[in-house]
Amino acid sequence: MASSGSAATTSDVLPARARYPAGVLVALAGTGLLLVAAFWDLAIGARPLSASQVVGGLFGHGNVLDVEIVRSIRLPRVLMAAVIGLDLAMSGVIMQGLTANPLAAPDIVGVSAGAALVVVAAATVFAQIHGTALVLLGFAGAGIAAFGVLGLAGVGQGRTSPVRMALAGVTVTAMLLAFTQALLLLHQNGTAGIFFWLVGGVNFAQWSDLLVILPWTAIGAAGAMLLAVALNILALGDDVARGVGLNVDRTRLLGVLCVVCLAGAAVAVSGPVAFIGLIVPHTTRRLVGNNHLLVIPLAGLLGATLLTFADVGARFVQFPFETPSGIVTALLGAPFFLYLARRHRASA
């Protein structure tokens, strides 16, 4: 328990440290919290609806307009919060597993920034690209950034130091951010909605957006679960993993593809919502140990819960007008990052 957060040492990530009873508890509590958050999120909106009206609306009873509001505006938003939270949390788990690095997360390694740059370019320079085409572009940006940073930080050539990866990620993120900001500056009249998106949020989610992202979430999540055992073995170190017959390079490649699929799609649809991929995996590991078979699905659940709560929080900033939900996770997550950095006791 002492240092489950810093997976830098082998003993930390032994697959034996799975705590199934804790897992069950976390699953139950997480589900409960998710339901609370989801219902709370469903109940807030410009149109005052009572709890019974919300429930009725979900099942199609009551005033036609109330039903419509609950079903076609609030429900997709809540579901999107859950899906994006799940995507980002799972991609964080995989990334930390692949790199044996506690600071690996899509936003720190530059994956989010890569996807964001491509999407901003699509919106300002080319104007009319949306839906799946935008997601595919997001994959391109996320993929290039992910392979770039991970490759360059030395993943696959022995363990990378968390410091080096964090520094590499921060620097690449800074570069991508400079490009993004320059695009915004040079296309000022096309940026009206972009900035909102750039902070990240699910405020304007529609069913059509969910349809765009769900297949990629399904593929990514399934891939993550299939990789869980391999990630457990990888946690023993590359040499041991090779010794027991794991194709280490293929595992890494598939893992990064999963990350790109999950995080790239999430960013393309909802913007670079910050820090979920960092906060949730750590919290989950602290609660249930390091067995990826347990960590991956539970992190997904807790990620969904966190972003849904964040969306609830964002509603209170300037109700009834919209504040991007990413603001809440950014303000929550940054101190958590600081806490993680402080815990780091290695002398790389």
Place this chain on the structure above:
Amino acid sequence: MSSLQRVCVPRLAAAAASVLLAAACGGIGQTVSPSSAPGAAPAYSTNPNVSQCGKADRIITDANNFVTTIRGVPQRIVTVELSFADDVSLLSVSPVGIGDDNDPNLVIPQIRSRIGPYTSLGTRESPNFAVIAGLKPDLIIADQIGNRKIIDQLRTVAPTLTLQSQHTTYSQNIDTALTIGVALNQCVRMQKVLADHDATMATIKAKVPAGEHRSFVFALSSDKTFTVFNSQQYTGTVLEQLGLKAVATDPSLFPAGDASGVTLETLVQLDPDLIFYANVLDTPTGLFDTWQRTQLFEASKAAKTHGAHREGQKPWSLTRGITGSEVIAAQAVHDLYGK
């Protein structure tokens, strides 16, 4: 290097210079007939600059309360914002340089037709100083907020007025036009322009049936967001001239900017009679276009009365200015009553 020094020295210098000049020049150089006396425009007398009308050296207080002396009749004028180009060109002066975001199409045709060849200054946000200086202007008109970081530089080249454009209302814009008239030493002409403008607006308004008081919002729709402008924003205040009522009349609900994100639910809850919207970059479709096909929107007042009107981003959201307001008003009347 203190702020005190930086702000006060030019002001003192300007005041001193104007006193000296006034003493030196006396009444020579009066280019405008006595009929342009300040009293000629009681309607606009709240603008303190009007007292400078007709003087050869006019001491003008701008939106930043900075005092600038403008001598004679400026001929080479640089306007960093489109609304200033609009107002200046109404006095038959064609700006030599315009901040048009390096895109001549940003200047709407109604204004473009009055303007000769001009040099683009680059973005309105960061107009190119070397280009401005190279134009040898004798007057620069810049935005109070957007251009504040370059104002000290601009003042080294030519008298510079910082006036309101990016964050302004219809009536403030009239006031700004008046100041521009004083700056160009064309008070009479500007009052004529404003009288013509009042007549134009009256003609447009005459097409509005009596008792028109429907509520409206003006919004920008992009692929990803829908932002509603508050009632203090320029376009809204123009539409209020027609008797329409801006729905979001509580600016305290808005953050410090002009606009705020609004979901379909909130929009339907605000339930304006009319929705004027522009798609960002005038793309064929935006978020609101997809909303219009929903059952929820169809139940709203705007949908039932066919009150949603798509407008161009340039005239409705980027131009402002006297002509800009006429274009908005005329287009609104055309959309609402087919006239």
Place this chain on the structure above:
Amino acid sequence: MAVLAARPLRPWVVAPTLPVLLAVLGGAAVVLSIFSLAISGAHLPLWPALQAAVGADNRYGPVIRNSQLPRVLLCWVVGCSLGVAGGVTQGVIRNPLASPDVIGVSKGAGVGAALLLLVLPTAPVIAIPIAAFSGGLLAFVAVYLFAYRQGASPVRLALTGIAVGAICDSIVRFLLVKWPIDINAALIWLVGSLYGRTQVDVLEVLPWMLVLTPALLFFAHRLDVLGLGDDLAIGLGEPVERTRLVTLLLAVSLASAAVAVAGAIGFVGLVAPHIARRLVGGQHLRYLPLSALVGVLLMLIADSLGRGIHPPLDVPAGLITALIGGPFFLYLLARIVR
């Protein structure tokens, strides 16, 4: 991680000595500065521009005096400051990937600038550098305090710096969302640009450079000792913790001053020391002056390109340093891994 060690050039290249390199790079910077004077969005012939720069009063005088010359001078001051501050930061953190931006300085300065640009849009422009400078220093103080645990180990400094930087980023985002009145100004500041800078800005930052650069060079030898690792340095009688704090504080002040007037220009403080070390090795007294010159060259190239690449648009210098520095950084990273 002995990455700061000298990297010898290929054997068949005769290693130029330090004075030669200083002369060559310095000469290049001077020549570039002269040409840079004449690069602007408008027609600006070189010879009259030069005359105006040395005080002749011709028709190009106002542009040269109020924009071109201050910008070229700022390239020197900012480039030198960032080059030296970056070199010292990398030396103290003992990591070639560190730079003032990494330990939170630019981000902290960004919070200060954004507060003023967004929340108090009518505040005098002169207050922005002051707010930015304070923000940068405050961020560093926070980093140091959070990283301190029986001493502030370099690794913890780096990680805490990134984390505090992330906090600052979040605050800036919040400010941009809550007070979106002049987003463009804030964005330009966050990218970093010399647009609109005048002699006032030069005078604001120059004293910092003139005082802090020699001060840091004075510490050069002790930085070398620090580079040997804490244990060895302590064995050699070096008050490691104190030297680390003092040199970092000086470097951070230098970087904050530069960032305060130029905005959060990235990559100069990261890349310049690398180039310098590759040329003359890892001894601080040798490579810091060279790093300053490389920083100057980078700034000159970035700002000249920014003015000349697509007039009348003024492309922010920070974008171009990112365009040049980013790929170079990736190349470095690839080499370090090998």
